[in-house]
Amino acid sequence: MFENVKKNKLESGVIVAIFVVVITLIVYYICHAFRLGPFSIVFALIFSIASAWGSYYYSDKIVLSLNHARPATKEEDLKIVNILDGLMVTSGLSVKPRLYVTNDPQPNAFATGRNPENAVICITTGLLDKLEYYELEGVIAHELSHIKNYDIRLSCVVSVMVGFIVMLSDMFSRLLFWGGLDGDRDRDSKGNTIFMIIGLIFLILSPIFGSLMQLALSRKREFLADSTAIEFTRNPDGLISALQKLDADDNQLATANSATANMYIVNPFKKNTKEGKKKSSSLWSTHPSIEDRIEALRNLK
Numbered sequence: 001m002f003e004n005v006k007k008n009k010l011e012s013g014v015i016v017a018i019f020v021v022v023i024t025l026i027v028y029y030i031c032h033a034f035r036l037g038p039f040s041i042v043f044a045l046i047f048s049i050a051s052a053w054g055s056y057y058y059s060d061k062i063v064l065s066l067n068h069a070r071p072a073t074k075e076e077d078l079k080i081v082n083i084l085d086g087l088m089v090t091s092g093l094s095v096k097p098r099l100y101v102t103n104d105p106q107p108n109a110f111a112t113g114r115n116p117e118n119a120v121i122c123i124t125t126g127l128l129d130k131l132e133y134y135e136l137e138g139v140i141a142h143e144l145s146h147i148k149n150y151d152i153r154l155s156c157v158v159s160v161m162v163g164f165i166v167m168l169s170d171m172f173s174r175l176l177f178w179g180g181l182d183g184d185r186d187r188d189s190k191g192n193t194i195f196m197i198i199g200l201i202f203l204i205l206s207p208i209f210g211s212l213m214q215l216a217l218s219r220k221r222e223f224l225a226d227s228t229a230i231e232f233t234r235n236p237d238g239l240i241s242a243l244q245k246l247d248a249d250d251n252q253l254a255t256a257n258s259a260t261a262n263m264y265i266v267n268p269f270k271k272n273t274k275e276g277k278k279k280s281s282s283l284w285s286t287h288p289s290i291e292d293r294i295e296a297l298r299n300l301k
Contacts, residue, residue, distance in 0.1 A: 155221075
């Protein structure tokens with residue numbers, strides 16, 4: 001586990017560095033297209049560093065606001081408050097994560113935050129309504145595992161930063177479509193044309209690269225979080241039953257989006273499959289298949 005924590009911290013730093021470079025290049029290209037002169041690179045660097053800092057320190061607040069989550073209370077949510085209190089003993093975490101609830105019929109949950117000392121667990125009302133005590137315990141233990149393994153820092157940083165890259169790319173694409181960057185054709189040169197082509201290619205590939213990185217990071221950590229959750233609860237049947245119920249539920253998560261989909265315990269986007277056909281993960285899947293996860297859990301018994 002300590003090796004995974006160290007690896008997650010290192011990968012988080014690398015991703016932040018990549019983000020700064022990518023945002024700097026995108027903003028520099030946009031500034032250059034608007035002919036802002038030598039100040040383009042200075043503005044791009046300031047903008048990218050400021051956005052990286054904000055994404056890192058306020059990622060949990062950004063994600064919670066996107067999900068319209070409210071703090072859990074003993075008066076309304078005593079069951080999950082008690083479950084979290086009990087799991088804190090076995091998890092070995094020194095600081096209890098803040099607990100939030102979002103009003104949505106789909107049973108799902110996620111953890112977020114930049115480190116275990118500033119962590120958040122958010123569950124849906126659908127999860128509260130449809131899962132039994134030990135199933136809820138398995139789900140919350142899974143999210144605590146992400147916190148202890150520092151997966152939350154990695155996934156949250158990636159989610160916010162990938163979403164930011166996609167937003168910038170989309171903004172530039174709209175400007176280009178509206179012709180906002182098309183002017184002073186007599187000033188065009190061969191060098192500017194090549195620069196524009198490279199810039200366009202980069203803007204197209206940036207969100208694709210970011211999404212692929214996001215998907216790869218999510219899938220390989222779900223198995224580890226499942227197994228660590230069993231160390232906390234000593235009850236694989238609870239998590240297995242919870243995953244089966246979550247997978248069978250047909251409700252769509254209203255607040256889900258492509259940038260944060262990888263953070264949930266199961267994919268919030270439900271895909272229709274033919275009856276009897278096994279669901280499997282692919283390159284574009286944010287999570288390993290439920291069948292594979294359940295099989296791995298049964299092998300631990």
